[in-house]
Amino acid sequence: MRRVAQETPAxxxxAQRASMQVVEPGERFELESGAHLSPITVAYETLGELSRTKDNVILIAHALSGDAHVAGRYRPDEAAVGWWDDFVGPGRAIDTDRYFVICSNVLGGCRGTTGPGSINVATGRRYGMSFPTVTIGDMVRVQARLLDRLGIDRVAAVIGGSMGGxxxxxxxxxxxxRVGSAIVIASTSRLSAQSIAFNAVGRNAITSDPRWCGGDYYDNGEPLGGLAVARMIGHITYLSDxxxxxxxxxxxxxxEKLSYGFDSEFAVETYLDYQGAKFVxxxxxxxxxxxxxxxxxxxPAAECSSLAEALAPSKARWLVVSYTGDWLFPTAQSRELVDALLVGRKRVSFVELESAYGHDAFLLEYEPLATIVSGFIQSVRDGKK
Amino acid sequence: MRRVAQETPAxxxxAQRASMQVVEPGERFELESGAHLSPITVAYETLGELSRTKDNVILIAHALSGDAHVAGRYRPDEAAVGWWDDFVGPGRAIDTDRYFVICSNVLGGCRGTTGPGSINVATGRRYGMSFPTVTIGDMVRVQARLLDRLGIDRVAAVIGGSMGGxxxxxxxxxxxxRVGSAIVIASTSRLSAQSIAFNAVGRNAITSDPRWCGGDYYDNGEPLGGLAVARMIGHITYLSDxxxxxxxxxxxxxxEKLSYGFDSEFAVETYLDYQGAKFVxxxxxxxxxxxxxxxxxxxPAAECSSLAEALAPSKARWLVVSYTGDWLFPTAQSRELVDALLVGRKRVSFVELESAYGHDAFLLEYEPLATIVSGFIQSVRDGKK
Incomplete structure (x- = not known):
């Protein structure tokens, strides 16, 4: 667990980059809010080969700030690799020699999938805040449409950390x-008041930036200052104290000495500045x-008598992973999910990993997550159901 | 500990409100940074009566967002009372029937003491960011000047929570x-990286607000949006998860239902909005x-070989209080202070109070803090040195 991923086995x-229109212009795709949205384009990426029987699909769901580029590179000479490259590739935890991996940018995102920065065909202008509110459920139904278009009925596993979970x-x-197994890492079935509070303050940082202009800033300057502050707040919550x-x-x-000025001078300040600037x-x-x-x-339990009731339809095998140092989505929240699954007599494995990193551990520490995830996927494939 | 202060014993x-020029125009008062500042005016408040021998003074130091108005009211018909009124008054933990209480607004503040919003007499304009950087040491030396002017050589106790500590x-x-005893509540001898990070993000929220204008906003609109965001971030850290x-x-x-809009709708969002709006x-x-x-x-240990060495000059009796739910200045930081005092053979009492409230517990929970503090002050006064 202590080793930070650096060397990768192969x-x-x-990665194959693509995009697909999953909701056609004029079609009425209803969102959870009751609003309709069309067309919807999804940017996605695939790695590995789809088996003849299409039984080797792993769907990866990204977190708040992620995108479809989960692993590999798009050109042989490209320096940058995807955000989970340590975990996804030939011989890695999610082995692209064996599995066909799909990762798509979420609905509402800004990395190729339809979102508030997309052109509203009805007006010829970018949506901005006229974009309808989307939910995790909407994101997932758009991903399901993508799988439909790709002719994939069922995934061996759907896996994600944080919002991906x-x-x-x-x-x-x-x-x-359609789901053989669900792998939920450093996640929760619902945010706590504190997590909502952090998100709300991040949103406030953006909307109180005068350049936000009610969201209608695409032709002028973007609210980069507010967005950077939102990212800095997030970053504090992703790391442990x-x-x-x-x-x-x-x-x-x-x-060596204090500057007695207001430029960033503590190393942690410079780090946050960098994270903010890179993000915007x-x-x-x-x-x-x-x-x-x-x-x-x-x-999901909001309209049910319990989380167990909400989870009742699931036929998947579950793997839930939490980290000791994660104070954003602490282990207690994973346990709540696991307990509800157990109440519902689902097959669930749960591991709490010791890690000093905090919430971002799933992005930063290769082992033992890699062994746990690959072992779990293998056991599901071996049909130990 | 469970009872939240509501009823007060009397x-x-x-409160007597006053202000005093403690550094005269033209005088060269050197700050820790090496810069000079003059004049300096201090806004302060007193409660109770100074004894003939001037041996009953308790100096209260306020936290980041506090001010000199620690308790009581300025007019009999006033509704609002000071920020620690539950603790300070006749018969209360800090008993104004027995003690002469002084609380002053800190140097750099905005509630009557000289700060960046004050007029720079050299230019006739407000300082803004031309105000010199001030330190906790500078704040304390300005308070010492105030006591000099009031003819007070020595305080029975200096007490403060958070930055007051x-x-x-x-x-x-x-x-x-000059210090008979020091009472340090929910505080630390130095901020952790995480605490610096939260402060840095709060500052970023202010300085990235275009209305901040390099600090030169007093004649135009203030950066209220950024300041509100900074306060919201702070408030999350003051409460426990x-x-x-x-x-x-x-x-x-x-x-009862989600709005699918972007106005604050969770109760915690409304709470933060309110805190932000009230603060600005x-x-x-x-x-x-x-x-x-x-x-x-x-x-204080930065230039020393250890915190114990930094604390070596102290002749005070110490009381250190931490709260279990305080994740901003957790108990480990109070213990570090206590351990250093013990190494230096100082007289120190330490109590970790159980509280669900978090950092702000010292402002929110009357007991058992009141009993502990009043007992400690009494024991110091009884000469048990």
Whole structure:
């Protein structure tokens, strides 16, 4: 568990990048809110080969700030690889020599899938805040449409960390016949008040930036300052107190003495500045609003008498993983999910991994998550149902 | 510990409000940074009567967002009372029938003491960011000047929570002959990386607000949006996860159904909106920058081989209080202070109080803090040294 992924067992594969219109213009695709949205385009990526019987599909769902580019590179000479490249590739935990991996950008996102920054064909202008509110359920039904278009009835596994785990839960509930197993990592079936509060403050940072202009900023300057602040807030919650202390402590960036000025001087400040600046290059402020709202709303048990009742339709095998250092979605929330699955007599494995990293551990630590996930997937494939 | 202060043992006293120039125009008062500042005016408040021998003074130091108005009311018909009125008054933990209580607004503040919103006499304009960086040490030396002017050589106790506790530590180190006892509540001798990170993000929220204008906003619109976001971030850190969950959970403000819109709808969102809006009515964005920076900088051990060495000059008796639910300044940080005091053979009492409230418990829970503090002060007064 201590080893941070650096070396990977094999070379970096090429990922196939594509996009597909999954809701046609004029079609009425109804969202959970009751609003309709069309057309909907989905940006997605695949790695590996689809088996003849189409029984080797693994669907990866990304988190708040992720995108479809989960692993590999798009061109052989490209330096950058996908966000979970350590885990996904030939011989890795999610083995692209054996599995056909699909990852798509979520509905409401800003990395190729229809979202608030997309052109509304009815007006010829970008949606902005006229984009309808989307939910985790909507995201999943759009992914299901994508699988329909690809001729894939069923996935061996749907896997995701953080908001990706919420999508895995939703898949297992909404499409029980299509999901062989659900792997939910560092996630929760519903946000706590504190998590909603952090999301709300991030949204406030964006909407109180005068450049936000009610979301109608695409032809002018974007609310980059607010978006960077939102990302900084998020980043604090993704790391544990102890990992920040170990990594940065009270170290100064370069000087040995305090500057008595207001430029960032503690190393942790410089780190946050960097994370904020890097994020605004690739993310849209309105998408941040829509996606965090979808997270806040998610609560499959809301209309049920219990979480177990909400999970009752699921026919999947489950693997739930939490991290000791994760204070954003702490182990207690994973346990709540596991307990509800057990009440419903579902097959569920649960592991709490010790990690100093915090919430982001699933992105930062290769082992033992890799062994656990690959072993679980193998056992599902071996038909130990 | 469970009882939240509501009933107070006696009526609300009148507080005496005053201000005093403690550094004259033209005088060169050197700050820790090496910069000079003059004049300096201090806004302060007193309650109770100074004894003939001046041996009954208790100095209260306020936290980041506090001010000199610690207790009582300024006029008999006034509804509002000071921020620690439950603790300070006739018959209360800090008994104004016995003690002469002084509380002053900190240097760099915006509630009457010289700060970035004050007029720079050299230019005739408000300082803004030309105000020099101030430290906890500077705040304390300005308070010492105030006591000089009031003819008070020595205080029976200096007491403060959070940043107020830092000032109590600094008093005991810098003015060992003047401090009978130091009471440090929910505080720390230095911020962790995570706490610096939260402060840095709060400052970023203010400075990335285009209305901030490099701090030169006093004649135009203030950066209220950014300041409100900073306050919201702070408020999340002042409450514990469990207290937020218990108080708000996932409850909606009024509606029974989700709005599928972007107005605040979860109760916790409305709460944060309210805290943000209330705060910007009484606080200055630049002061927020300066005061959080002073907190970040505070680290009396930085130039010493150990915290014990830094604390060596102190001749005070110490009381250190932490709260189990405080994740901003957790008990481990109080223990670090206590351990260093013990290494230095200081007289120190330490209590960790169980509280679900989090960091703000010292403002919210009357007992057992009241009993502990009053007992400690009494024992110091009884000469059990």
């Amino acid at each position: 070379g970096v594969p090429l 919420m999508q895995a839960i939703e898949w297992a509930i909404s499409f029980p016949e 102890s990992s920040m202390q170990e990594k940065f402590g009270r170290a100064l960036r370069e000087a 290059e690739r993310f849209d402020g309105n998408s941040y609003l829509y996606i965090t709202k979808a997270m806040d709303y998610y609560d | 009526g609300v006293p009148l 830092m000032q109590a530590i600094e008093w005991a180190i810098s003015f060992p002959e 469990s207290s937020m969950q218990e108080k708000f959970g996932r409850a909606l403000r009024e509606a 009515e009484r606080f200055d964005g630049n002061s927020y920058l300066y005061i959080t920076k002073a907190m970040d900088y505070y680290d």
